[in-house]
Structures are given as C-alpha cells and as structure tokens.
Amino acid sequence: MSSGILFDVENHFACVTLDRPKALNSIDPEMDAALFEAWSEINSNPDIWVAVVGATGEEAFCAGANVTGGTEGDGRRMALGGGLTGVGGPLLTPRKPLIAAVQGYSIGGAFELAMCADIIVASDIAPFGIPETTVGIIGEAGIMHRAIRQLPHHIVMAMILTGERIDAQQAERYGLVNEVVPFEKLAETAASWADRIASGSPLAVHAAKDAVLSRAGRPLEVALATREAPIEAYANSVDRLESPAAFAEKRAAQWTGR
Incomplete structure (x- = not known):
C-alpha cells in the first residue's frame, strides 16, 4: 500500500495507519484509494482476523476530507475513508472487527471514520466534534446519522446545532468510546483489544x-x-x-x- 497510509499485517492483525501528519492526516483522493484497497484486502483475506485503524502524529487522528470526491481505479466516486463511511459514494462495510485508535482531533469526517469502528480507544486529549453548521458546510449528513445512533439524542443535537465538541472523557461517559488512556499507551491498548477479540474463534x-x-x-x-x-x-x-x-x-x- 502507499499514498498516505501504512498497511501492515502480522499475526492475523491488520494495522491501517493514516500517514499524512503534516496535513493532519486529512484524506485526499490518493489516500482514499489506498484505504479502499486496504479495507478490501482485510475483508477478503481469511488470515486477517482483526483490524486497527490509527494515525501518525499526536495532534490529529484525521482532519477529515481533503477531497472533492475520491475515485476508485475506474473513476467512480466512492465514499470518504476508502468507502468506509458511505458518504459521497458506495459503502464498503468492514466484515472483520475494527478498532479505532484516536490520538487527537476527530472532527467532521474524521469523527465519522472513527464511528465506523466496532471499538474506539481514545487518548485523553482527543476531542470529537461535528462543526458543519458553524462553518456553513452541509453536504451528505452521514456523520449526523451515525452520531444520533451512537450518542444520546440531546448530546448529539447540541453538538450539531452549536458545533461544540465533547472531550474523550465525555465520549467515554456517553458510551461512544470504550477506553480512554494517555497517548503513550494508545497503541498498546488498541493491540490489547485486538488480542482479546482474536482469542475467540x-x-x-x-x-x-x-x-x-x-x-x-x-x-x-x-x-x-x-x-x-x-x-x-x-x-x-x-x-x-x-x-x-x-x-x-x-x-x-x-x-x-x-
């Protein structure tokens, strides 16, 4: 894999790492295509049992989309995050358990990408937000559809209508995040969740x-x-x-x- 992500498979675990730290790991068309290849490989490879999605750097998990619409190899538009979110194109559903390791800002499209995971582990400084209304950008509403299903109704409505963020501790309290840890322990904690999942058939x-x-x-x-x-x-x-x-x-x- 290339083009803005790192992709490694070891001991039945796949690690997908957003790797554009200078751009706050925002997703451009090349990165979107590489993510599509990674998710497709994870879905189809029987030797991959669990996947972890994380990012390099400390400031941002992902700054969201830096795309006008990613494309698959044949030029068709696909959804943000390599098809994972379903926003702006076909939805690619991960068949294997997916753990998100969120180390920094998870705002807008990045928040939606994190919500696609089955388990979310966050660093204690990671905020989550839906800023669309405050910056006057409303396109596909996938993030809002996901958030209202994963967080309490009034919490989500306040986030949507005001653009105000919740911190990692609030996210854990509301049931969005499974575990909050210091940044230095984030990778270790995500790996521990992967080990626990892989201990079953x-x-x-x-x-x-x-x-x-x-x-x-x-x-x-x-x-x-x-x-x-x-x-x-x-x-x-x-x-x-x-x-x-x-x-x-x-x-x-x-x-x-x-």
Whole structure:
C-alpha cells in the first residue's frame, strides 16, 4: 500500500495507519484509494482476523476530507475513508472487527471514520466534534446519522446545532468510546483489544458481527426469525470442530479461521 497510509499485517492483525501528519492526516483522493484497497484486502483475506485503524502524529487522528470526491481505479466516486463511511459514494462495510485508535482531533469526517469502528480507544486529549453548521458546510449528513445512533439524542443535537465538541472523557461517559488512556499507551491498548477479540474463534466473531449489524435496524421479531448465513456456515467449519475437541482435551483452542 502507499499514498498516505501504512498497511501492515502480522499475526492475523491488520494495522491501517493514516500517514499524512503534516496535513493532519486529512484524506485526499490518493489516500482514499489506498484505504479502499486496504479495507478490501482485510475483508477478503481469511488470515486477517482483526483490524486497527490509527494515525501518525499526536495532534490529529484525521482532519477529515481533503477531497472533492475520491475515485476508485475506474473513476467512480466512492465514499470518504476508502468507502468506509458511505458518504459521497458506495459503502464498503468492514466484515472483520475494527478498532479505532484516536490520538487527537476527530472532527467532521474524521469523527465519522472513527464511528465506523466496532471499538474506539481514545487518548485523553482527543476531542470529537461535528462543526458543519458553524462553518456553513452541509453536504451528505452521514456523520449526523451515525452520531444520533451512537450518542444520546440531546448530546448529539447540541453538538450539531452549536458545533461544540465533547472531550474523550465525555465520549467515554456517553458510551461512544470504550477506553480512554494517555497517548503513550494508545497503541498498546488498541493491540490489547485486538488480542482479546482474536482469542475467540475468528469465524464465530465475524459471524456474530454480521448477525448484529445486518439486523440492527430490523424489528426484534424479524431479527429472531432470520437465519444467518455466516452462522450456518460456521457449523461446518474446522474451527467448530476444534471447539469441543479443545474442551475435551482441557487445552486452549487452536483457531485457524477455516
């Protein structure tokens, strides 16, 4: 990978790092395309079980979009963040668990990018904000749709209508952030979350995430009556056989993701 991101895979973990610190990690078209490649690889590679998205520098996780509309290789417009946000183009949904390590400003499109994660870890100086109305810019409202689903109604409305930010401690109190730590411990904490997730069967984890998110907007009776294809596929997997074998032999399970 290139063009403004670092992409590394090791021990079933993928690390996607926004790497334009001089531009406060704002996302330009080249970076958007590189992010699309990274998310696509994470989704399709069975040896990747968990992903972490972070950024270089200390000041900003991401300054949002520096794009007029990113493009995929064939020239089609895609959503901000390599398709992750769904704003301005097709939505690319991460199939694997995604942890966001937010070390600094997470404002506008960057806030939305963080909200695409399943787990958010923030440094104790990271603010979150929705500044659109204060600067007179209203385009696609994806950030507002996500925020109203992840934060209390009146907190979000105050953020939207005034442009005022919440700090990391408030974000944790409102349930947006899972853990707040000093900047020096941010990478270690994100890795710890990844380790904890990867201790379970990756296929079971991925199937559970798919089941939850694919039915989150449906009535409960519909969700309960729906068969989940990934869960049914797991029943015939190698990992499903490993589970009772490990229990019977009183040992730790050796997952393969197959």
